[in-house]
Amino acid sequence: MSVPPMPRRTAYAVLAALAAVVVLISTAIFVGVGNSDGSLDAAARKSGGSAAPASAGTWVGTWSTSAAAAEPNTLRGYAGMSIRNVVHTSVGGSQARIQLSNLYSARPLTITHASLALAAAPSNPTAAAGTMRRLTFGERSWVTIPPGQAATSDPVRLDIPEAADLLVTTYTPRASGSVTYHPHARQTSYLARGDRTEDTAGAAYTEQSPYWRYLTAVDVWSTEAHGAVAVIGDSITDGITSTAGANHRWTDFLAERLRTEPDAPRYSVLNSGISGNRVLTDGTQVPPNNPSALSRFERDVLSRTGVKAVVVELGVNDILRPPHQTDADAIVGGLRRLTEQAHARGLRVVGATLAPFYGHRGYTPRLEAVRQQVNTRIRSGEVFDAVVDFDQALRDPVSPLRLRPAYDSGDHLHPSDDGYRAMARALDLDDLKGGAAAEL
Known part of the structure; x- marks a missing residue:
């Protein structure tokens, strides 16, 4: 049996309805319930990034x-x-x-x-x-x-x-x-x-x-x-002894320098410090509390929006926290893996020497020897693109063998606000410029 042709007006209505269904289905797929990778850059790709044109900013x-x-x-x-x-x-x-x-x-x-x-x-x-x-x-x-x-x-x-x-x-x-x-x-x-x-x-x-x-x-x-510098670190980067509510972590002082100093790269500062954090070892919880730098580097640093440079301040807790890591090669190897991951994204990496811990209740000459070995390797240039020497920044500038008055010599060894400011001043802002260095 033949089917009579559909009137033109009816055909247009059917086509419009079908198009609406396609749009609704596409929108449902697009919206979802959140980004599976959780990254803000992923959200920018999905949403087009902004209501403003790309030339207006970033x-x-x-x-x-x-x-x-x-x-x-x-x-x-x-x-x-x-x-x-x-x-x-x-x-x-x-x-x-x-x-x-x-x-x-x-x-x-x-x-x-x-x-x-x-x-x-x-x-x-x-x-x-x-x-x-x-x-x-x-x-x-x-x-x-x-x-x-x-x-x-x-x-x-x-x-x-x-x-x-x-x-x-x-x-x-x-x-x-x-x-x-x-x-x-x-x-x-x-x-x-x-x-x-x-x-x-x-x-x-x-x-x-x-x-x-x-x-x-x-x-x-x-x-x-023009971008961001992401800082991954332990309690010193977390700023746990800075004045509460004053924004006096060393990363806050760094942000101030980047905003105000002539010829400074116009970067924001992203703080990814966790108190007690280590390069190699996770916490004991499932999923791990206090996850190691190696396990969280992608989530907490590489996926952050606009990152152009990375600062790494880690390693002391690998030595001081049980089980003590006494193999300097293992710590240096972990730090190098962080650098390699950042280089794969074209990012420049500035690494900090390990801060002094003489006076800490966990101090022993054997552990101090490991710290010195790691610092020697960091200063040699084999680990990072550039180095900020927090070991020296936290020592008394008049008597370098002593700790700064702004650096607590008690059980936990953390700076006061003045010590955090000295750390931010120790970083050469030119070291944040440019991409990844040649193969280390």
Whole structure:
């Protein structure tokens, strides 16, 4: 039996309906529930990077931290609470996006409400007038992050100054498993009962916290910065003895130099320090708490947005923490592998000598000999493209055999603010310029 021809108007309607179905399916595939690799650069590729044309600027990380562990006693997460993280920018921009991590939970994390704002005052939970922005993920107001993964928000337009405090707030309505956190923030953040995500006033945020939770990075669209320097390190880079809330880690002082000194590369600074971190050995948790530099280098350094140079400050804890690593070749080999991975991305690597630990309760002449061996190899130029000598920077400039007054000679050997400033001054900013050196 023959079928009569379809009227032209009806045929056009059918074709339009089919086209709409294709668009809907494509959009569903595109949006998903977060980026499988968690990288902010991946989000830029998926979203086109920005509403602004490429010639107007570039995406660059302005702040980051490393997911260090699962927060103790948080198997239910923070159900029914708003978490307002306070973080400090290194460079400014006209748009921003964030990264949230669920690395240490065995359960999916659902964020139903998230926001970004400028703080009205340093370390304050109140938002500056007119700066509150709701965040979306794939154009949705919510995101579910699978266990062990991360997600990146869509960009929002907001004029963000350099050296400013941001408020990044998330709300989770139900139990989500262990909370991924960074314990040594040296910054006060806040919690409130209920969904207070877009509260501009800080009155509901009555609980203070010394941690960063879930948040691991903030990017900005910048017309000033040309890239970022990512610093991977231990407690000295984490800045655990710097004045809380003052942004006096050595990386903060480095960011200040890069913003203000003539002829300095216009880079942001991304801090990937974890207290107690080692080059070779993970922590004991599953997945590993305090993951080794080798196991986290891709996630915490190489995948950060706009990285042009890397600084490595690691090795002391491999020697001091049990089981003590007394083979200098093993530590140097691990540091060289970090350099090789960075070189594969065309990145320049500046390595720090291992800081002195005479006076630490774990000090022994045998362990000191290992430190000296590693430092000799670092200074020789066989490990990194350039060297910053923190061993010397933390010694008294008048009597170099003694430690600086700004360097604690007690059990934990960490700088005061003045010591961190001396470390930042010790870095030759020209060493951050250019790409990877020739084969070492």
